[in-house]
Amino acid sequence: MLDSTLECLDDFGSDCQLIIVDSLGSLLTNDQDDKSVSDKHYGGSSGIITLWQTKMQPKFINDRPDGSLLETTILGINQVRAQIGGPIPGATRPAAGSKAWEHAQLTSVEFKQGEPLYEDSRHTVLSGRVVKWTIKKGKAGTRDGAKGEFNWYHFPEHDPVFWKDIQYGPQYGADKFTDLVDVAKSLGVLEVGGSWRTFKDENGKIILRAQGDEGVVEKVVNDPELEAHLRNQCMRKSNLTIRYK
DSSP states (O other), X not given: OXXXXXXXXXXXXXXXOEEEEOOGGGOOXXXXXXXXXXXXXXXXXXXXXXXXXHHHHHHHXXXXXXXXXXXXXXXXXXXXXXXXXXXXXXXXXXXXXXXGGGGTOXXXXXXXXXXXXXXXXXXXXXXXXXXXXXXXXXXXXXXXXOEEEEEEEOOSSSOTTTOOOOOOOTTSEEOHHHXXXXXXXXXXXXXXXXXXXXXXXXXXXXXXXXXXXXXXXHHHHTOHHHHHHHHHHHXXXXXXXXXXX
């Protein structure tokens, strides 16, 4: 599996913009597989991850034959466990095997389950959860300790992994629309005047005016072009550039 990610970097280069490796801590070496659970083993999957990183890093550092640099993002996903008896209450540590991953990663983000979200005021029907995130480690300009949260709403009736015909909206999955409105307000892209929200284009022309955050969310949900315009303005205001191929 890890060899295939290296092949993607060689064969597809920057056309492969995102590679996700899930459950790093559950990698099992042939040596571990041959032993019983009572046998001792050393290194295990940490050695595999270390070697993978050693082969992967030069592909990002060195120029490619055409003089370009890789623009691929690699995400490694792993579970964390409570650090029992540690000096810091509530501290966590990565699941087995992924400690080696820490030495190469630019950013480490930890997600935790937050408060429940309910459909009704009597709190009888659970509709989702608040997801809290923390940047545990940051390099190359990323700030350590930054925190935030977003709402995650359950998919109805079916597991989202197997149900392909779901109609996505702000009530299912991550609520990207409310999050976008919050970011736009914080950056001044969305002007706030009392209960009214106003969004202007680069020439100062008003292209959206709605009452309250909920009013803006409703318009953004039903207008993908407006959503893209608002998101691009936020990116530009944050000095971020995203190229879509």
